Amino acid sequence: MQFTTASLALLGLASAAPTLKTRTTSTSPTFNLMYQSVGNAPEPVDALNKGTWYVSASNGKAVLSSYASRGLLYKYGTGPRIAQASVGLTITPGGTATVPSGKPIEFVNNNGTAPVDIHLNASGVPTLWYDGGHFQACKGDGEEIYLSYVQPGQRFLAACAAVELQSVCSTSGTGEPMKGQLGAIQDVACVELSI
Numbered sequence: 126m127q128f129t130t131a132s133l134a135l136l137g138l139a140s141a142a143p144t145l146k147t148r149t150t151s152t153s154p155t156f157n158l159m160y161q162s163v164g165n166a167p168e169p170v171d172a173l174n175k176g177t178w179y180v181s182a183s184n185g186k187a188v189l190s191s192y193a194s195r196g197l198l199y200k201y202g203t204g205p206r207i208a209q210a211s212v213g214l215t216i217t218p219g220g221t222a223t224v225p226s227g228k229p230i231e232f233v234n235n236n237g238t239a240p241v242d243i244h245l246n247a248s249g250v251p252t253l254w255y256d257g258g259h260f261q262a263c264k265g266d267g268e269e270i271y272l273s274y275v276q277p278g279q280r281f282l283a284a285c286a287a288v289e290l291q292s293v294c295s296t297s298g299t300g301e302p303m304k305g306q307l308g309a310i311q312d313v314a315c316v317e318l319s320i
């Protein structure tokens with residue numbers, strides 16, 4: 126069999142991108158927050174050493190869970206703020222200059238913390254941002270793995286994993302702009318995943 130120029134070009138593309146997932150950065154009024162394992166989670170949260178995890182609300186906390194229970198999020202207001210349905214993402218910084226409090230990030234029935242936003246990180250990946258700090262995932266009661274905030278200058282807690290939360294464009298749902306009462310939903314930068 127003889128390859129044509131066109132079929133050779135296709136083979137070239139296939140070998141350059143062997144993975145099934147392709148990504149482009151786009152924008153969307155609704156999004157999910159995703160954590161992809163980087164393999165450095167310590168023992169209490171070593172479940173995070175494989176797979177892909179999504180932020181959802183559980184008993185008022187922001188937790189990492191499966192794709193099936195991912196929370197549909199949106200950004201609103203001039204703060205801006207981020208919410209799921211009528212509950213705002215609430216971040217309470219704390220601890221000392223070098224050690225974070227480990228307090229859970231919450232989804233509570235209020236306007237949420239401002240400004241919480243999606244920013245492009247230094248690699249151009251849209252990620253959850255608050256006040257120049259970082260996020261960690263820690264083991265809670267039972268099996269839950271909850272998120273907490275690490276201020277600039279603070280270290281990650283030894284029992285927790287550093288996590289970066291990527292904004293993924295949602296393909297379903299429209300958000301609930303009137304529930305937040307803070308105005309219209311704003312588009313966020315997000316990664317489009319296709320399998």
Ligand SMILES: *[C@@H]1O[C@H](CO)[C@@H](O)[C@H](O)[C@H]1NC(C)=O
Pocket residue numbers: 246247248249250252289290291
């Ligand atoms: C940006 O975020 C992605 C996804 O979390 C991560 O792989 C990458 O290392 C980040 N880039 C920088 C410079 O932090």
Ligand SMILES: *[C@@H]1O[C@H](CO)[C@@H](O)[C@H](O)[C@H]1NC(C)=O
Pocket residue numbers: 235236306307
């Ligand atoms: C939430 O935001 C609305 C609109 O800006 C404001 O009227 C209300 O007082 C806020 N609620 C709280 C608890 O801050």
